[in-house]
Amino acid sequence: MFAYTYSRYGAPEVLELTQVPKPTPKPSEVLVKIHATTVSAGDWRARSLTMPNGMALMGRLFFGITGPRKPILGTEFSGVVEAVGAEVTAYAPGDAVIGFPGASFGAHAEYIVMPEGGKLVPMPENLSFAEAASLPFGGTTAFDFLVNRAGIKAGEAVLINGASGAVGSACVQIAKHLGAHVTAVCSGKNADLVRSLGADEVIDYKQRDFAAEATLFDAVVDTVATAPLKRVRHVLRPRGRLVIIAGSTTDLLFGAVKALFYRRKTIGGVASEARDILQAVVDLAAEGQFQPVIDRCYGFDVMRAAHAHVDTGRKKGAVVVSLLPEALANVPKDSPQQGAA
Ligand SMILES: NC(=O)c1ccc[n+]([C@@H]2O[C@H](COP(=O)([O-])OP(=O)(O)OC[C@H]3O[C@@H](n4cnc5c(N)ncnc54)[C@H](OP(=O)(O)O)[C@@H]3O)[C@@H](O)[C@H]2O)c1
CATH class of the missing domain: 3.40.50.720 (NAD(P)-binding Rossmann-like Domain)
Structure with missing residues (x-):
C-alpha cells in the first residue's frame, strides 16, 4: 500500500509517498481502508518538531530523539472495514468507521489496523467521510x-x-x-x-x-x-x-x-484520547449537535500541499485529505488503490 513517510523533521518536503507493507490484522484487530484523513496540528508539530517555547527537548523525547519514531503521520481517519481478525465481533467488512490513532499516528496511509476495543467507533450515517475524519x-x-x-x-x-x-x-x-x-x-x-x-x-x-x-x-x-x-x-x-x-x-x-x-x-496538560470521549463526540455529531468544520479538502497525491496550508497557522477547522478514488487520480499507477471501488 502507499503511505506518506518521513525520516527527518522539517518542512512538508520531508514527506515521501512510499510503498510499505499492507498491515494484516491480528485476531483482535480490524483492518480499515481509509477514505479520509486530516493534517492536524498534531501532525504539524510531529513533522516540523515545532514545540511551545521551552518544550523542544520534551518534543524530541516524545516524537523521537534523532528523528521521527513513527514514520507515518495522521491522527484521525474515517474509512470502511476491509477485514477483521478471528476474535473480532463488533465489526464486519463493509462497516463505515471513525478512528483516532491520535499520538500513535499512522492514518496517512491507504490502510490501518486498529484494536477492536481501541479508538474506533461506527460512523454515523449523517456524516460524510470528510466530516467524520475531521471529528476526533x-x-x-x-x-x-x-x-x-x-x-x-x-x-x-x-x-x-x-x-x-x-x-x-x-x-x-x-x-x-x-x-x-x-x-x-x-x-x-x-x-x-x-x-x-x-x-x-x-x-x-x-x-x-x-x-x-x-x-x-x-x-x-x-x-x-x-x-x-x-x-x-x-x-x-x-x-x-x-x-x-x-x-x-x-x-x-x-x-x-x-x-x-x-x-x-x-x-492544562494533554487531552485524554480515551475511546469513550470519541464515542461521546461522535454521538453529539450523530444528533446534529456537533458539526466538524472543514477548511479545505486535498487529494492524497498532494499531501505536501495540505501540510503547507496547515503550516500557515491560518486554517479554519480541519484540513481534510481524501483517499476516495476520485482524489487518487494522480497517485502512481502501481498503487493497489487504483481502480478500487
Ligand atoms: N493540550 C492538548 O492535549 C492539545 C490537543 C490538541 C491540540 N492542542 C494544541 O492546540 C492548539 C490549537 O490546535 P488547532 O488544531 O485548533 O490549531 P489550528 O486549527 O491550526 O489553529 C489555527 C487557527 O488559529 C487561529 N489563530 C491564530 N492566531 C490567533 C490569535 N492570536 N488569536 C486567535 N486566533 C488565532 C487562526 O485564525 P486566524 O487565521 O484568524 O488567525 C486559525 O483559524 C495547537 O497548538 C495544538 O498543538 C493541544
Missing part, C-alpha cells in the same frame, strides 16, 4: 477539557481564544451544547463562521484586546497560547478557570501554584 482531534480535545476537566456548566460565561481552529471551533460548539454563554476570539474574517457555530459574542483579536476589557468570565479557554495567566487573570472571576489547551511552558509548569495565589484555577 478537535472534538475529543474540546470535550475532555470542557466537559471532563473544566466542568463547564449552563449559564457560565466562557471565552474561547482561537475559536476558528480545529480545537477552538469544537470548543465553541461544546461550550454552547453545555449551555454556556460563549465569547469567541478570532480574526474578523472568521467572525461569521464562529457565529454560525453558536458564539454569542465575537471579538476580533486584531481590533480588540479582551484581556483589557471589563467583561468577566468563568472560564477562558486558550487554544493559541496567547492568553497566559498573567495577561488574563483580571478577566477571570474569582475561582474562574484558565483552560490551557495551548499555552506557555511557565503556566503549564507553575500555573497551578500561580493560580492559587491569584485565587484562580489553571487546567
